[in-house]
Amino acid sequence: MTKTMIRSVIRGTGSCLPARVVGNDELAGRVETSDEWIAQRTGIRRRHIAAEGETTSTLAIAAARAALADAGLEASDIDLIIVATATPDYTFPSVATQVQAGLEITHGVAFDVAAVCSGFVFALATADKFLTSGSHRRALVIGSETFSRILDWNDRTTCVLFGDGAGAVVVEAQEAGGTVSDRGVLTSHLRSDGRHRSKLYVDGGPSTTGKAGHLRMEGREVFRHAVGMITDVVEDAFAATGLTAEDVKWFVPHQANKRIIDASAEKLGIAAHKVVITVQDHGNTSAASIPLALDEARRDGRIRQGDLVLIEAMGGGFTWGSALIRW
Ligand code: UT7
Numbered sequence: 001m002t003k004t005m006i007r008s009v010i011r012g013t014g015s016c017l018p019a020r021v022v023g024n025d026e027l028a029g030r031v032e033t034s035d036e037w038i039a040q041r042t043g044i045r046r047r048h049i050a051a052e053g054e055t056t057s058t059l060a061i062a063a064a065r066a067a068l069a070d071a072g073l074e075a076s077d078i079d080l081i082i083v084a085t086a087t088p089d090y091t092f093p094s095v096a097t098q099v100q101a102g103l104e105i106t107h108g109v110a111f112d113v114a115a116v117c118s119g120f121v122f123a124l125a126t127a128d129k130f131l132t133s134g135s136h137r138r139a140l141v142i143g144s145e146t147f148s149r150i151l152d153w154n155d156r157t158t159c160v161l162f163g164d165g166a167g168a169v170v171v172e173a174q175e176a177g178g179t180v181s182d183r184g185v186l187t188s189h190l191r192s193d194g195r196h197r198s199k200l201y202v203d204g205g206p207s208t209t210g211k212a213g214h215l216r217m218e219g220r221e222v223f224r225h226a227v228g229m230i231t232d233v234v235e236d237a238f239a240a241t242g243l244t245a246e247d248v249k250w251f252v253p254h255q256a257n258k259r260i261i262d263a264s265a266e267k268l269g270i271a272a273h274k275v276v277i278t279v280q281d282h283g284n285t286s287a288a289s290i291p292l293a294l295d296e297a298r299r300d301g302r303i304r305q306g307d308l309v310l311i312e313a314m315g316g317g318f319t320w321g322s323a324l325i326r327w
Contacts, residue, residue, distance in 0.1 A: 007176040007184025008128040008139075010325060012073070013295040014066025015167040016059045017048040017282070024160070031156040038160045043258025047163025047283030049148045055089045057098035059166035060144035063291070064099055067140065067168040078170070079108030080139035082127050084119025084287035086316070087146045088112065091206045095144060108136070115192070116200070117254050117315025119143055119287030121323055124171070124311075125188035128323075131173040142168040143287035150202055152214040161256075162215070163283030167291025180241050181326070183305070188323035189236040196225065200316040222318075223260065229314050230264045233322040237310070241324055245269040247308050248324075250297060254313030255279035255289040264312070276302065286315065303327055 023046045024035035038044050050059070060083055068075060083096040096110035115122040120143035127139040144166035151159045176182035199221045204213020230253070238244055251270045253261050255278050265275050276297045278289070285292060290311050297303045307327045314320035 005176055005178045006132045006134060006173045007182050008131040008171045009174045009184040010169050010327060011172045012067045012069070012071025012170040013168065013291065013298050014063045014068070014070055015165065015292045015295040016062035016066065017165045017292070018050045018054050018059070020049050020051055021046050022049050027160050030153065031159060033156045033160055041259070042161060043277070043279050044161065044283045045280045048165055050146045050164040054146070056085050056087050056144045056146045056166070057089045057095045057102065059146070059164065060095055060099050060142045060168070061102035063144065063166035063168035064103060064140050064142055067170045071170040073138065073170060075103035075105050078103070078105055078138050078140050080127060080130055080136040081105070081108070081110035082123040082139065082141050083112045084115065084123040084143045085112055085145055086114060086116045086119065086286055087150055099140070099142065115315070115319040116317060117256060117284070117286045117289070118313040118317070118319040118321050120167070120290045121188070121311060121313045121321035122190055122319065124169070124185065124323055125190055125321065127171050128185040128188055131171060134173070137173050139171045140168055141171055142166060143289070143291045145286040145288045147215065147286055150212055150215050157219060158215055158217055161284050163285050165282060165285045165288045165292050167288050167295050169291055169294065180243055183326045186324045186326055187237050187240040188321065189233050189240070190321040191229070191233055192317050192319045194317060196318040199318070223257070225318065226256070226260045226314050227263045227267060229318065229320045230312050231267045233320050234268055234310065234312050237322045237324045243308065243324060248274060248310045249307035250274055250276055250303050250309045252276045252290055252293045252297065252309055252311050254315070255282060255293060256284045
């Protein structure tokens with residue numbers, strides 16, 4: 001006998017990328033690097049960079065509008081907005097309240113979560129807990145970033161890696177049968193370990209320098225931990241549901257580096273044709289990378305209703321997490 005329960009079902013997706021595209025060759029004109037080095041080490045060929053006046057909140061609002069249209073819902077149907085970002089327009093108010101105002105929503109609750117590159121997984125897991133508790137009905141979960149604003153454009157070890165953009169999903173509480181055949185978020189797993197906080201950080205902030213600061217990273221150290229942490233937390237998702245790599249239709253990882261994605265998929269036994277990769281066109285857009293990839297794979301017809309989708313991410317903190325979603 002199965003029991004009825006509430007699941008958080010993804011009802012629509014949307015995204016927004018700045019119009020300006022910067023190729024590797026353009027960066028090679030600024031710092032000592034080459035298209036060949038960047039492409040070979042990371043898989044990145046180009047990234048979108050926000051124009052003046054384009055901010056994390058303007059990108060987030062555009063992605064949210066696209067997701068609402070895709071879901072066939074009005075802004076007034078939303079009672080929960082969670083934005084994952086490490087690059088807010090202001091120290092406060094949150095980007096989420098800016099999105100709420102931009103969409104002219106005056107009810108419900110809106111807040112940001114800070115988990116850097118893992119932010120979208122953290123935000124979706126948080127929304128899932130609100131929706132399945134019965135306290136809220138429809139959520140906008142958004143990952144939005146303008147990392148171009150916190151890069152040191154003279155540091156070749158970081159400035160070639162990141163890009164700007166936003167992705168959004170509309171998540172709705174729906175009655176379900178309580179099995180892994182249900183549509184919706186089937187399980188989510190979040191982890192963090194602050195001992196690693198100085199391996200990937202920003203060297204400023206309101207309470208220290210009073211300035212936004214610049215991203216600093218020990219790339220090799222992050223890389224060294226990434227695959228193990230990612231595969232561990234995905235194995236947790238499989239163990240919690242009894243599902244396996246075989247059951248996964250689409251693997252939509254955080255897009256930091258194609259070598260990390262390939263090594264994780266291989267270690268998990270997920271075939272290459274099931275992996276959604278956008279890093280070549282977007283670079284690492286931190287919390288935006290997964291919802292951007294979800295939106296792309298759904299709009300081009302890859303992700304369809306009923307498909308089992310695996311998402312995972314790892315980033316600054318360190319933070320890491322995974323979720324299995326039946327579309
Ligand atoms: O999303 C959040 C999580 N972040 C990540 O997942 C990033 C994880 N790390 C990485 O993706 C990789 O470590 C990088 C792409 C950052 C670097 O790749 P790597 O294969 O680990 O290279 P490396 O740091 O070991 O550097 C190799 C060489 C160094 O020169 P030496 O010391 O061997 O002479 C670097 O100075 O490459 C040099 N280098 C560059 N050369 C040309 C570093 N950056 C560049 C560059 N162009 N842009």
